[in-house]
Amino acid sequence: MSSKAKNASKINGKEFLQQSFSMQQAMLKTQLEMSSASITHNGTMGDVNEKHFIEMIRKYLPDRYAVDTGIVIDSKGKTSDQIDVVVFDNQYTPTLLDQQNHRFIPAESVYAVFEVKPHIDKAYLEYAGEKAKSVRALHRTSVPIVHAGGVYPAKPHFEIIAGIIATNISWADDFGVAFTLAFKGLEPLQRINCGLAVSGASFDTFNDDDSFTFGPSQNALIYFLFRVLQQLQSLGTVPAIDWNAYAAQLET
Numbered sequence: 441m442s443s444k445a446k447n448a449s450k451i452n453g454k455e456f457l458q459q460s461f462s463m464q465q466a467m468l469k470t471q472l473e474m475s476s477a478s479i480t481h482n483g484t485m486g487d488v489n490e491k492h493f494i495e496m497i498r499k500y501l502p503d504r505y506a507v508d509t510g511i512v513i514d515s516k517g518k519t520s521d522q523i524d525v526v527v528f529d530n531q532y533t534p535t536l537l538d539q540q541n542h543r544f545i546p547a548e549s550v551y552a553v554f555e556v557k558p559h560i561d562k563a564y565l566e567y568a569g570e571k572a573k574s575v576r577a578l579h580r581t582s583v584p585i586v587h588a589g590g591v592y593p594a595k596p597h598f599e600i601i602a603g604i605i606a607t608n609i610s611w612a613d614d615f616g617v618a619f620t621l622a623f624k625g626l627e628p629l630q631r632i633n634c635g636l637a638v639s640g641a642s643f644d645t646f647n648d649d650d651s652f653t654f655g656p657s658q659n660a661l662i663y664f665l666f667r668v669l670q671q672l673q674s675l676g677t678v679p680a681i682d683w684n685a686y687a688a689q690l691e692t
Contacts, residue, residue, distance in 0.1 A: 458659055504531050515547075516579050555572075555605070595678075636660060
């Protein structure tokens with residue numbers, strides 16, 4: 441006996457996918473609204489919302505990617521601001537000086553950083569840009585990789601993806617004219633590549649010409665995650681770290 445979902449997928453597979461994924465967006469929206477309505481401390485509410493987003497992103501990324509909050513560090517000992525959500529290499533790069541929930545993530549291992557906010561507006565967009573800048577300004581090493589057939593040259597560094605994630609968006613026209621003006625005011629190191637409002641709006645600049653792509657309202661969440669996943673795939677692997685550069689800082 442076929443289930444209701446099976447019958448729906450047979451009748452209209454596209455509609456089945458749209459409805460199924462839209463339910464996940466509705467569930468996440470409910471979780472965020474519940475934290476806003478029931479948690480009285482803003483810091484605690486922010487931590488809870490970060491965890492909701494981290495759990496959702498983890499569901500859609502392969503195990504090669506780790507997703508967590510943290511501070512990024514480089515081989516010269518410089519550090520970033522505290523970053524709400526960091527997507528980093530989980531295969532070749534250890535995190536450093538882990539203590540409970542505190543960790544330093546080597547700059548070379550970072551694929552993407554996201555800021556989690558209650559809503560998206562000009563101030564929060566600029567704030568997320570500053571957080572992205574604190575990561576992108578760090579020094580990243582890259583060394584050749586020895587393999588069975590020889591040596592691969594050191595891999596060039598890619599631009600670390602930066603995004604903002606929120607429950608709502610404050611502009612009346614969503615990612616319209618006011619957003620575009622605020623976006624264009626960001627410096628190169630502050631550039632935000634993508635954004636999501638779980639209430640039903642998303643954007644990214646992952647096209648080759650950096651033009652905007654906007655997601656469908658009902659499935660903004662999953663559209664956003666799929667677009668981020670595709671962009672991560674296009675970056676390939678992170679550069680091989682020069683661990684001697686880190687070791688050199690320990691010499692007296």
